[in-house]
Amino acid sequence: MAAPALAQPVIAQNHMVVTSHPAASEAGQAILRAGGSAVDAAIAVQAVLTLVEPQSSGIGGGAFLLHWNPATRELATWDGRETAPAAARGDLFLRDGRPMDFFDAIIGGRAVGVPGVMRMLEEAHRAHGKLPWAELFAPAIRLAEEGFPVSPRLARLLAGFAGTLRRDPGARAIYFTPEGAPLAEGARLRNPALAATLRAIAEEGANALHRGPIAQEIVRAVRGHANPGLMTADDLAGYAPHRGAALCLPYRVFALCGPPPPSGAAVVLQIMGLLGHFDVAGLDPAGLDAAMLISEAGRLAFADRNRFMADPAFIPVPVSGLLDAAYLTARAQMLSADRAIGAPQPGNPRRYGPALASQPPQPEGGTAHMSILDAEGRAVSMTTTVESAFGAHVVVRGFFLNNQLSDFSFLPEMDGRPVANRVEGGKRPRSSMSPMLVFRQGELEAVAGSPGGARIIGYVAQALAALLDWNMDPQAASALPHVGALNAATELERGTAAAGLAAGLIARGAPVDLHEMNSGLNLIRVQRQGEVRRLLGGTDPRREGMVAGD
Incomplete structure (x- = not known):
């Protein structure tokens, strides 16, 4: 059941999934009904979001996950943030010593960070999963093969970014009609290439993205673009999430x-x-x-x-x-x-040592968030992203690559002092x-x-x-x-x-x-009356989310 905008929260007692798209919430709910954990549901949700909300998140991006296990009283964080390629330096986004125009920088391979979300989810599943890994991708694979109706939000964004998306062969094959028009609201979108990629991940784990043919194709797409990046096969193979x-x-x-x-x-x-x-x-x-x-x-x-x-x-x-x-x-x-x-200034926490410059403002893109609570009280709060709408506007095997390196400061220093969030090889951009x-x-x-x-x-x-x-x-x-x-x-x-x-x-x-x-x-509130647990869920009326709960 869905939460009506500006109305009452959805109420449940057993479990709850709140995501930014009904198909993703339904996939997470199906996993919980099958006895899966909150992390199991999060993996299914991420796979579906890659398909139905490609403008916001996907397997080509990164994420932060917070997990609570009441049985062990363990609260753990999982950092699947993208990293800069080892060869990246502070001048990555400079041209003739000046910062590049933001949109020029983010389209293509230059701003693509080494993706981390699937490595992170794989490690979290080893620690907190209940159902077999391969089962968690079944809802997204089925939906990618059968297709789904394009939502109003996706249709609007496809039309708004049609100019650059149309130039990418992978994006053109999935998101445009044979005549070259972006898919309209209600059109059926199928993504067999993503289905094949998800099937590979289901069988091989995250290695399917970080080693082998798909990884090689990611590197070719990044380095061979007209706006090339620096990612190598070693960068992909060496990625490790942080717990x-x-x-x-x-x-x-x-x-x-x-x-x-x-x-x-x-x-x-x-x-x-x-x-x-x-x-x-x-x-x-x-x-x-x-x-x-x-x-x-x-x-x-x-x-x-x-x-x-x-x-x-x-x-x-x-x-x-x-x-x-x-x-x-x-x-x-x-x-x-x-x-x-008048003009807020940074403070001096405990006489902090390094003499740093403040980063000048620059755009930061959109994301997706999921809030999940399973029947045993385990919780996941996970925010996931490909950065700007449709990331780098580069599709590989059915999914968009991120443009996350644009979250670094384009200027490595200001007034002779380094910026903390400057580009460095292997570094994770501020989020x-x-x-x-x-x-x-x-x-x-x-x-x-x-x-x-x-x-x-x-x-x-x-x-x-x-x-x-x-x-x-x-x-x-x-x-x-x-x-x-x-x-x-x-x-x-x-x-x-x-x-x-x-x-x-x-x-x-x-x-x-x-x-x-x-x-x-996407919010969940837990109320308790003795041993009885009552879950209240709400989703932002500004987007297309849904609360699913039993």
């Missing part, structure tokens, strides 16, 4: 947890840590005071993000300092509901993906996350405030008009009630921009 401990921060009576950098979860935690110094629960969710505090906390946190956040394997990231209670208290004293900060789990007294309370590029961080923070401070149900929280920030300006969602706050915020000194804020929040 580690989650970052957690107390918030009211809750504990908020997400993956460490290079994910965006640390910035979400900073925003929430700043808001924790104020009586957010006593504010009107649609009022000026709430908008000021949420956006100002975001502006401060993004100032720190732009200076410090990068791959911690390459540069020390002062996460403990940025989330230190004393540091957050000092930063929170800069916030006021009455007056905006905004922020899958989150919420706990209360050691028990799972909520599963949350969203797509949306750099705005993911603000979407997730606002949704957490809606769930935990304003006690909104997941459907109402996902539909709440957006207020956020990307350091420089307070952003209000155009065409919603939030836009009506502009004059009041400007009067308080806030620099205001109105934007389309196309989030895709």
